[in-house]
Structures are given as C-alpha cells and as structure tokens.
Amino acid sequence: MSLNNFHFIHSIKNSPAVFRRRFKKDKTKNLSHGDPLFKVRYMGMEKIYSLQVEQTREVVNRLVGKESSKACKDHALVVRPRYLEVKEISSGRQITKTYLHDIAYCTADRGHTNVFLYICKSKGQLQCRVFLCNKAEKAKAITVCLAKSFETAFSQWHEMYGHQTLPVSSSGTDPGSEEQDNPRSRADEGSSLDEESELSRPFESDEEAEVRMHREFLQRATSFRAPHRLDTGYHDMEDLTRDSSVQVLVGGEQEGD
Secondary structure, eight states: OOHHHHHHHHHHHTSHHHHHHHHHHHHHHHHHTTSOEEEEEEEEEEEESSOOHHHHHHHHHHHHTTGGGGTTOOEEEEEOSSEEEEEETTTOOEEEEEEGGGEEEEEEOSSSTTEEEEEEEETTEEEEEEEEOSSHHHHHHHHHHHHHHHHHHHHHHHHHHTTSOOOOOTTSSOTTGGGGSOHHHHHTTOSEEOHHHHHTSOOOOHHHHHHHHHHHHHHHHHHOSSTTOOBOTTSOHHHHHHOHHHHTTTTOOOTTO
C-alpha cells in the first residue's frame, strides 16, 4: 500500500461522519448491553380502564397527534429478560421500566401501522404506552420480541416455581395489598402522564418485583387457557413469525438502521 493510500484510508476512518457513526454504535451498545434494542419515539402514556380496542385507539390518536412536540426526542426501547425499559438515547437516562409480568397486551396498531403499544398494570391501574416507529415492520418486530420474551420468562418461572406456594414479602404482607387501598384517589390524578412525572416515580426493588412476578404468573397459570402467551391483539404470532421482513428486525437494531 502506498503512503498516499494509507493517509487517504486513515483520513476516512477518522472523518467526522465515520466517527459519529462509530460513537452512535458504541452508545447504542452501552444502552442495550446485548439485549434487543429498538430505536423509537416514546409518545407517552395514558391511563385506560379496560382492554377494549376502542380505548387504545383513542389513546393512540391523541398521543400520535402530539408527535411534533416530541420530534426531537429519540428513545431506545430495550427488551430485557425480565422487564422492558425506555431510555433517552442522547442522555442514557431511563424514562420508564415495566416488568414483563405486568404486561397484559402488546401489538402493532392497525390504524397507525408504524405504532407499537402495550398495556400494563401499575398500582392497580391499566396504562397504555405508545411508541412511534420509522416503519410498520419494526412495530410488528417489537410485538414479536416482547411476546417471545414474555413466553420465555413465564416458562422459566413455571419450571422453577409453578408447583410451589405463593411467597410473601419480607414484611409478611401481600405486596399488592397497598395497591388496592384507594383506587378512586388514583383515578382522579388525571388521564395522562408525561416523561417528567414518570421519572419522579420511584422504581420498585428487584425483591418486590420477584414476589409480584410469582403472584401474577400464578394467577395466569390458574386463569388462562394459554398463560404463557401474551395477547398480541390484531396480529397472530404465527403469521408474524412467518413474515421475513419482520423476522429480520426481531433481534433489534443493526448498524446503520
């Protein structure tokens, strides 16, 4: 290799554009730590009062309509073995964290095909969280990824604890008892929460989450025909897994996406 060619290649490797791509790739790795990561825009969360499709449709329409106010915020949705978390890519701060056993439903929206949403339970209240993707296939891929992670988590729990009695917290009380003490006061707090209010909410400890996982999965095991299956709404998991354009994205973001 001539000296001129060497300097040319060295200049390319250290160009600002290449450096920015390398920095962005390294930053994404630090956010995911090897778990599936999807670049999305977190549009927000609203409380809902049933699992009816009409309620999620209304929430999506409202939150997606606020897209312009969140246009500058890019988020990473990371699917962990036991929970789902949303991080702000620019700062790395955690916006929200949802344990898999608290999720009741996830799907790619039918009206807005590039929107992924999930419904979870928090403090005895149902919440709908909405994410805007850059393409419909990504919304479907997140649905598949989350549903598979939920199935794996439930199967592991069932193998280890499925036939044991339900544990209690270290204080000797059911950790969910406080969640039901005054549902009316929580319902009056409002129907919409933004990022700042979510950040102010303390996350529960891993021990508390583990106890609740036992309770939630035990309830599913005794109440559901297929307790290991997460409801994916409009989309059948078998159809999604046969879609090659979806499957290529299920493992998360690739370099250059």
